[in-house]
């Protein structure tokens with residue numbers, strides 16, 4: 642089976658429905674009544690100022706953090722705790738330094754019950770998907786930052802989750818590698834039609850990748866607007882030069898900076 646066959650397996654699933662999700666920490670509201678829907682196969686970005694609750698929201702969808710009130714359903718089922726149908730890729734790499742690249746990817750599969758050789762065979766297909774088959778036997782310390790994030794991505798995809806959750810996965814990379822990874826993610830997403838919820842600080846990254854952007858404001862974190870990104874696909878970095886791209890970036894930027902101005906007036910008064 643090739644990586645193209647991986648893309649064709651099964652129908653697209655993975656809707657996310659959040660209804661009136663509120664989260665308080667020590668009596669302070671971090672997220673205030675957040676509702677949104679992600680369609681199966683959609684690329685959904687979440688942007689907003691630092692501290693508006695993007696990571697908290699992603700963790701609630703994952704099941705790692707419980708909402709104080711409201712609920713999240715994935716594919717119609719309530720989210721109560723982390724499970725294999727929702728995989729996460731975080732900013733820093735979380736590879737096990739003592740395992741080879743191949744066995745890092747295979748780890749989740751072994752945990753799911755596959756024998757090591759079966760896990761390796763499957764892991765190899767996902768390594769091919771991220772075009773890293775040449776480094777299957779390397780240890781993580783022998784990889785560049787971009788390669789490590791590709792391995793993280795392969796590891797998350799290998800468990801075949803219904804929903805892929807990504808929390809600023811490229812934030813630690815230099816600008817050039819980040820753009821390479823954006824194109825890489827677009828290529829893989831295009832092949833697989835995988836539901837993705839993607840948290841980022843970078844508005845142009847959200848516009849390049851997403852079908853729809855949830856724009857959050859802060860104090861407390863709440864929905865300011867949901868912006869549809871009606872740019873054609875397939876996309877690549879050249880799209881950043883188009884007028885339509887610039888207009889969307891500007892639109893999201895003004896929503897966020899308008900909020901920041903309101904916030905600074907609140908602090909001064």
Ligand SMILES: Nc1ncnc2c1ncn2[C@@H]1O[C@H](COP(=O)(O)OP(=O)(O)OP(=O)(O)O)[C@@H](O)[C@H]1O
Nearest residue numbers: 666667671689690691692693694695696697698842
């Ligand atoms: N475990 C926790 N205990 C207490 N407060 C928390 C906890 N986790 C997050 N918070 C608070 O909740 C708010 C939202 O944090 P969160 O990390 O979700 O925001 P963010 O938008 O992802 O921030 P950034 O963009 O800076 O990563 C912040 O005020 C933060 O201090």
